[in-house]
Amino acid sequence: MTFDEDIDSFKRRIADAEIQRDAWRVAGREERYLEAYFMVEALEQQLDERLRQHAAGQVPG
Template identity: 50%
Template sequence: MTAEDELDVLKGRIAKAETEMEAWRASGPQEKYLEAFCNVESLENRLDQLLRARAPGAAPDRPLAAGV
């Protein structure tokens, strides 16, 4: 999987997680909403890491873990 592919997959996962989070916020128990919120935050942090690693002059990072 290329870096671009990984970014696209991650963006799709974020969009799906945000939809799920909003559904739980509107109609579900607070625990489920908070769990979904944390999932969105985690995915967004991962996306930020990937984007920073691609920035010009970025220091080499450890290898990306598959499926994270």
């Protein structure tokens, strides 16, 4: 997988997790909402880390 494909994959996963998070919020399922919220946060942190690594020349791409 290329760097661009990897980043696109993260973005798709984040978008899917945001949809799920918002659906749980609307449904009033607080525990599920929080799980989904923290999944979005984790994916965003992973994406940020990958971008930082790439900028530092630590990730080929």
